[in-house]
Amino acid sequence: MLKALIAISAALTLPLAPVIVFAGALAGPQSQTQSVAATCAGWAGETPTSVELDQGQMNRAATIYATALETGVGAAGAVVGIATAMQESVLGGHPAARTPNADGDVGLFQQRSLIGWYADGTTQDENLRILADDAYQARTFYLGHTTNSGWHIPGLVDVDGWQQLTVAEAAQAVQVSAYPDAYAKHEGLARTLVTLFSGNPAGLANCGTLDADLDCAPTGMPSEKGQTPDALRVMRCIHQKWPQIKSLLGVRPGDPKDHGSGRAVDVMIPNYFSPTGIALGTEIAEWARTNATALGVTYIIWREHLWSVARADEGWRRCGQAASCYTGPDPSAAHLDHVHISVHGTQGTGTTTLGSGAVVLPVDQYRLTSRFGDTGPRWKKAHTGLDFAAPTGTPIRAVTDGTITRTGLAGAYGNLTTLTTADGTVIYYAHQSTINVTVGQRVTAGTVIGKVGATGNVTGPHLHLEVRSGGIPTDPDRWLRTRGLTP
Ligand SMILES: [Zn+2]
Numbered sequence: 001m002l003k004a005l006i007a008i009s010a011a012l013t014l015p016l017a018p019v020i021v022f023a024g025a026l027a028g029p030q031s032q033t034q035s036v037a038a039t040c041a042g043w044a045g046e047t048p049t050s051v052e053l054d055q056g057q058m059n060r061a062a063t064i065y066a067t068a069l070e071t072g073v074g075a076a077g078a079v080v081g082i083a084t085a086m087q088e089s090v091l092g093g094h095p096a097a098r099t100p101n102a103d104g105d106v107g108l109f110q111q112r113s114l115i116g117w118y119a120d121g122t123t124q125d126e127n128l129r130i131l132a133d134d135a136y137q138a139r140t141f142y143l144g145h146t147t148n149s150g151w152h153i154p155g156l157v158d159v160d161g162w163q164q165l166t167v168a169e170a171a172q173a174v175q176v177s178a179y180p181d182a183y184a185k186h187e188g189l190a191r192t193l194v195t196l197f198s199g200n201p202a203g204l205a206n207c208g209t210l211d212a213d214l215d216c217a218p219t220g221m222p223s224e225k226g227q228t229p230d231a232l233r234v235m236r237c238i239h240q241k242w243p244q245i246k247s248l249l250g251v252r253p254g255d256p257k258d259h260g261s262g263r264a265v266d267v268m269i270p271n272y273f274s275p276t277g278i279a280l281g282t283e284i285a286e287w288a289r290t291n292a293t294a295l296g297v298t299y300i301i302w303r304e305h306l307w308s309v310a311r312a313d314e315g316w317r318r319c320g321q322a323a324s325c326y327t328g329p330d331p332s333a334a335h336l337d338h339v340h341i342s343v344h345g346t347q348g349t350g351t352t353t354l355g356s357g358a359v360v361l362p363v364d365q366y367r368l369t370s371r372f373g374d375t376g377p378r379w380k381k382a383h384t385g386l387d388f389a390a391p392t393g394t395p396i397r398a399v400t401d402g403t404i405t406r407t408g409l410a411g412a413y414g415n416l417t418t419l420t421t422a423d424g425t426v427i428y429y430a431h432q433s434t435i436n437v438t439v440g441q442r443v444t445a446g447t448v449i450g451k452v453g454a455t456g457n458v459t460g461p462h463l464h465l466e467v468r469s470g471g472i473p474t475d476p477d478r479w480l481r482t483r484g485l486t487p
Pocket residue numbers: 259264265266339340341
């Protein structure tokens with residue numbers, strides 16, 4: 001199986017329509033260029049670690065994605081299409097892409113503009129106009145083109161069993177390029193983008209596969225309490241894979257870093273000063289690194305060295321004097337006695353089915369703009385919730401298990417979803433742009449229930465999270481904190 005990539009460094013907005021709007025960057029000025037990193041551990045392809053795409057390229061990729069859905073080749077076809085267009089024209093960004101080459105090849109997919117090829121104009125100029133339409137090229141890539149003389153130029157759907165081919169093989173079957181291997185290196189980027197467009201960044205990380213024999217069942221350890229789904233899975237897999245590990249630590253309330261929010265695991269290594277202990281810790285650290293993407297790992301620290309997904313290609317880097325990555329005589333601070341593993345929270349596990357009790361934050365990247373109890377002209381009395389500002393389209397997750405009890409427009413709340421938990425607490429998710437669930441649906445913590453929007457009484461896109469107990473709004477920040485999460 002092919003392993004792909006992933007890590008997106010910027011907040012993207014992900015409509016299903018072929019236009020991407022970069023609304024409301026989380027911090028700093030809005031950027032027209034997005035850096036899309038392809039850093040899946042274990043990805044064997046010649047994958048660049050990061051690709052800068054401008055808005056035009058993002059829009060063209062979105063067009064290829066939308067056209068894939070339209071033509072029925074789905075997300076898998078979209079991966080092939082985007083990888084192909086990346087190789088052929090750098091997603092239309094290559095300066096030469098709009099000028100036909102010696103063979104008359106032009107545009108997003110470098111389709112031939114000569115009479116009798118990919119367009120049915122009566123002159124090459126007319127064909128150039130037809131082929132300047134990116135959606136036309138994408139459609140033709142997928143469905144092929146039957147010329148006026150009745151010759152069918154094959155598209156992806158004409159390739160028998162294309163779903164079983166590698167991305168590079170499928171691309172080559174359509175393009176018949178002189179460089180058949182060139183497509184493979186864009187697979188990681190293509191998968192990243194398709195995952196984004198499908199509105200499921202939770203699936204971003206699932207480009208690796210964990211050991212098939214691991215079921216990562218609950219450990220029964222009290223330290224599972226308050227851990228996010230990703231952290232729980234890391235704990236459980238390690239517990240199962242290395243039974244000699246007797247102590248796994250998780251939440252440390254008040255920790256300003258990942259231990260405070262249930263996003264870290266400390267794997268305590270027995271006899272850490274012995275060669276066996278060092279070998280064991282190294283084995284676990286390497287396992288976490290190799291499976292980083294599938295596990296949702298962000299960084300690992302072991303024996304005064306740090307490895308992070310963001311700088312994966314630099315390998316293990318030696319720590320300095322910082323408290324979080326320290327080199328020095330304190331064995332605990334120097335991470336000699338334990339492997340520290342930080343995770344995203346819900347990215348590796350996606351929509352978690354790890355069982356009840358998990359609590360997760362509702363959005364991945366956000367800025368808190370308004371707290372419970374704030375007063376101001378926008379609210380009748382005091383603010384009844386906690387506001388997570390994030391770009392329109394950012395997925396919203398169920399913070400805990402429950403049943404959907406209401407969906408739809410609700411005055412100042414705009415598009416509202418409510419989720420009722422087993423103890424009768426009602427969680428309000430307001431101002432959504434999209435609602436992904438229906439009344440009566442059971443959801444587990446981490447399930448994407450909709451997307452951030454700006455409907456109702458708002459000044460910008462955000463999620464208004466409200467927690468009602470006995471019908472009375474209580475402080476969501478406190479509610480989350482008492483469950484081990486720090487928003
Ligand atoms: Zn730690």
